[in-house]
Amino acid sequence: MDKEERHIFSVMVENRFGVLARVVSLFSGRGFNIDSLNVAETHDKSVSQITLVTHGNAQIIEQIYQHLNRLIDVIEVTDLSAGTHVEREIVLIKVATDDAQKRTEILQTAEVFRGRVIDMKPASIVLEVTGDEGKLEAAINIFSTYGILELARTGKIAMMRGATN
Amino acid sequence: MELSGAQILVDSLKREGVEYIFGVNGGAAMPIFDALYDENEVKLIPMRHEQGASHAADGYARATGKVGVALATSGPGATNLVTGIATAYMDSIPMVAITGQVFTDFIGSDAFQECDVIGVTRPICKHSYLIKDCEEVADVVAEAFHIASTGKQGPVIIDIAKDAQKNETLFQYPETVDIRSYKPQMHGDPAQIAKAATLIKEAKKPMLYAGGGVVLAEASEELRELTLKTQIPITVTLMGLGAFPETHPLAMEMPGMHGSCCANYAFTDADLIIAIGARFDDRVTGDLSKFAPNAKKIHIDIDASCIGKNVQVDVPIVGDAKNVLTELNKLVDTADIDPWRDQIQEWKQKYPFEYEQKGNKVMPQYVIEKIYEHYSDAIVVADVGQHQMWAAQYFKFTEPRKWLNSGGLGTMGFSLPAAIGAQLGCPDDTVVNINGDGSYIMTIQELVPAITMKLPLKIFIINNMYLGMVRQWQELFHNKRYSAVDYHDNPDFALLAQAFGATGLRVEHPEDVEPALLKAKGINDGPVVIDFIVDEEENVFPMVPAGKGLGDVIRGLS
Ligand SMILES: Cc1ncc(C[n+]2csc(CCOP(=O)(O)OP(=O)(O)O)c2C)c(N)n1
Numbered sequence: 010m011d012k013e014e015r016h017i018f019s020v021m022v023e024n025r026f027g028v029l030a031r032v033v034s035l036f037s038g039r040g041f042n043i044d045s046l047n048v049a050e051t052h053d054k055s056v057s058q059i060t061l062v063t064h065g066n067a068q069i070i071e072q073i074y075q076h077l078n079r080l081i082d083v084i085e086v087t088d089l090s091a092g093t094h095v096e097r098e099i100v101l102i103k104v105a106t107d108d109a110q111k112r113t114e115i116l117q118t119a120e121v122f123r124g125r126v127i128d129m130k131p132a133s134i135v136l137e138v139t140g141d142e143g144k145l146e147a148a149i150n151i152f153s154t155y156g157i158l159e160l161a162r163t164g165k166i167a168m169m170r171g172a173t174n
Numbered sequence: 175m176e177l178s179g180a181q182i183l184v185d186s187l188k189r190e191g192v193e194y195i196f197g198v199n200g201g202a203a204m205p206i207f208d209a210l211y212d213e214n215e216v217k218l219i220p221m222r223h224e225q226g227a228s229h230a231a232d233g234y235a236r237a238t239g240k241v242g243v244a245l246a247t248s249g250p251g252a253t254n255l256v257t258g259i260a261t262a263y264m265d266s267i268p269m270v271a272i273t274g275q276v277f278t279d280f281i282g283s284d285a286f287q288e289c290d291v292i293g294v295t296r297p298i299c300k301h302s303y304l305i306k307d308c309e310e311v312a313d314v315v316a317e318a319f320h321i322a323s324t325g326k327q328g329p330v331i332i333d334i335a336k337d338a339q340k341n342e343t344l345f346q347y348p349e350t351v352d353i354r355s356y357k358p359q360m361h362g363d364p365a366q367i368a369k370a371a372t373l374i375k376e377a378k379k380p381m382l383y384a385g386g387g388v389v390l391a392e393a394s395e396e397l398r399e400l401t402l403k404t405q406i407p408i409t410v411t412l413m414g415l416g417a418f419p420e421t422h423p424l425a426m427e428m429p430g431m432h433g434s435c436c437a438n439y440a441f442t443d444a445d446l447i448i449a450i451g452a453r454f455d456d457r458v459t460g461d462l463s464k465f466a467p468n469a470k471k472i473h474i475d476i477d478a479s480c481i482g483k484n485v486q487v488d489v490p491i492v493g494d495a496k497n498v499l500t501e502l503n504k505l506v507d508t509a510d511i512d513p514w515r516d517q518i519q520e521w522k523q524k525y526p527f528e529y530e531q532k533g534n535k536v537m538p539q540y541v542i543e544k545i546y547e548h549y550s551d552a553i554v555v556a557d558v559g560q561h562q563m564w565a566a567q568y569f570k571f572t573e574p575r576k577w578l579n580s581g582g583l584g585t586m587g588f589s590l591p592a593a594i595g596a597q598l599g600c601p602d603d604t605v606v607n608i609n610g611d612g613s614y615i616m617t618i619q620e621l622v623p624a625i626t627m628k629l630p631l632k633i634f635i636i637n638n639m640y641l642g643m644v645r646q647w648q649e650l651f652h653n654k655r656y657s658a659v660d661y662h663d664n665p666d667f668a669l670l671a672q673a674f675g676a677t678g679l680r681v682e683h684p685e686d687v688e689p690a691l692l693k694a695k696g697i698n699d700g701p702v703v704i705d706f707i708v709d710e711e712e713n714v715f716p717m718v719p720a721g722k723g724l725g726d727v728i729r730g731l732s
């Protein structure tokens with residue numbers, strides 16, 4: 010009961026100004042945590058999807074679910090962790106490349122993670138890596154040994170496997 | 175014909191059946207006040223402070239069940255409304271608060287009297303709208319009233335930019351409201367209701383625990399049927415008083431911090447708690463680890479997020495109390511629990527609310543008893559503090575919507591403006607305002623509109639010359655260090671009432687209590703203020719000290 014668990018919520022909301030603020034202030038006002046957050050329009054322009062990663066014990070997760078549902082602008086809340094789902098995140102990593110030898114190594118390492126080079130300058134290289142949390146953590150770990158100059162993550166996006174509804 | 179946004183707003187309020195709108199004027203709301211100037215259907219009630227306006231709208235809503243409406247200008251007008259909005263939010267009162275906003279082009283520029291009202295009120299309202307275009311006005315009003323008055327009720331804010339009030343368009347009011355993201359669950363799950371009926375059948379020590387949700391759902395009749403049919407003892411919370419008649423033998427009076435020993439012992443001993451529109455508030459449960467340790471719990475509530483928040487529940491039922499009880503009543507029978515009923519009766523006999531007469535002092539409880547004797551049918555609007563608890567203990571409520579108080583937020587200053595709203599909403603009822611000397615002076619300015627409108631309010635001040643409830647805690651837990659609670663420097667409230675233009679009486683002796691109350695009965699061309707100078711250091715008992723379990727209640731006497 011008291012075990013903390015990580016949960017991913019997919020929150021479909023009306024695509025209006027102020028809606029994200031309502032969702033976020035619900036978390037800050039009640040002392041719930043947000044580990045990662047991603048917001049974007051869906052294929053239906055009137056609907057935005059918020060993908061939100063949080064953690065807490067079962068009672069807190071239930072409260073988060075109920076409070077999200079209670080917001081007037083929230084159309085649907087799904088706790089993706091309750092079923093089988095896929096999740097992805099993109100990270101952009103800028104790594105220092107002082108010499109050709111190091112650059113070759115970095116490019117080889119990027120291969121392993123199926124990373125793509127999206128910019129290359131004499132002293133640095135920007136890589137894009139996509140994956141789930143474990144893969145990204147592993148990639149970041151390795152690249153940090155070469156010296157990470159800058160790093161940006163999208164936050165997770167996720168969906169249920171199989172047909173919905 | 176094209177109408178201004180302000181006129182459309184007023185016409186929309188008419189479509190919603192609004193009778194009164196309580197407000198204070200100011201720059202960013204002037205077009206709305208202008209539209210109300212020669213309006214007869216929606217009557218504008220000018221209050222003296224925006225807090226008063228929001229409490230008056232709230233009092234109107236509590237007394238009538240209809241949506242109360244408050245109106246203020248931008249910036250300071252809006253921030254003055256905030257306390258009243260939060261008060262309504264905590265008690266789930268249907269309200270629409272309208273605030274003027276600066277011109278759209280100025281929003282975000284720190285313009286004169288600009289305030290992000292949507293931001294400020296976000297955590298204390300059910301929903302909010304910022305209108306920048308007059309085209310939106312009619313639809314927003316319709317949605318706001320729908321949201322405020324359905325599901326778990328609550329305040330909705332409409333912040334409307336001044337240009338949206340002035341610009342013109344055609345008025346078209348929506349016939350129906352359909353919000354795809356808002357579908358309150360009104361009916362309980364039949365399987366869960368059946369489970370509840372089974373638990374009720376099996377229980378040996380069941381008790382009903384009903385709260386303000388029963389009043390809000392207009393489910394008192396259904397609650398009465400459930401209680402009478404099952405003959406299960408019932409406690410009704412501070413917010414629900416009157417939902418079941420307190421004079422009935424099965425009634426245990428209110429539970430909690432200053433509740434009856436009987437109700438608190440019953441919680442501690444019960445094997446089944448049937449909670450209806452009550453939320454296991456900390457003032458009711460005391461220390462949660464000691465709360466109802468042996469009881470299974472059925473929880474009926476319109477708000478799913480309320481269930482399981484404070485206590486673990488065995489049978490959650492999300493739905494409107496009226497609907498759920500109607501279904502549940504079909505499945506239950508008289509409970510076979512005679513020994514339990516006898517136990518309850520024994521506690522009831524043994525531990526009634528009681529107090530000791532000190533010398534020739536006017537005891538506050540005595541004043542309440544006498545108010546009850548002479549005004550038993552009245553709508554009672556209490557403020558916050560000891561007097562509120564004594565009123566809840568010694569006045570016996572037999573009908574819903576006759577007891578109004580700020581239970582959730584505990585807002586001092588609530589009662590006088592709320593009484594104004596209640597009196598306007600229920601012109602044929604007598605409205606009694608039981609106030610404290612500290613609370614009264616927080617919104618005393620609202621005596622002015624009450625006098626102007628000749629409202630026959632009975633304003634009874636239980637004057638102990640202290641912020642009594644705080645003083646009681648200081649006496650018990652802070653070595654009598656009476657920091658910032660001494661109110662002996664207050665003005666003479668009887669004289670002050672006269673200066674305002676009301677009748678003002680002062681009562682200092684027990685034998686003068688009844689004659690004054692009778693005299694007040696005869697004065698109906700305006701408010702009467704009676705300043706009852708009561709024993710200064712009387713305490714409210716029973717008392718469950720904060721952090722203690724209900725079983726550790728201090729009974730007070732002997
Ligand atoms: C606006 C506000 N400020 C402070 C409090 C804290 N408080 C609770 S009861 C109370 C004393 C109320 O005094 P009074 O109205 O004289 O009532 P009494 O307890 O003396 O009957 C105070 C200060 C509050 N509830 N509301």
Ligand SMILES: [Mg+2]
Pocket residue numbers: 559610611612636637638639640641642643
């Ligand atoms: Mg006092």
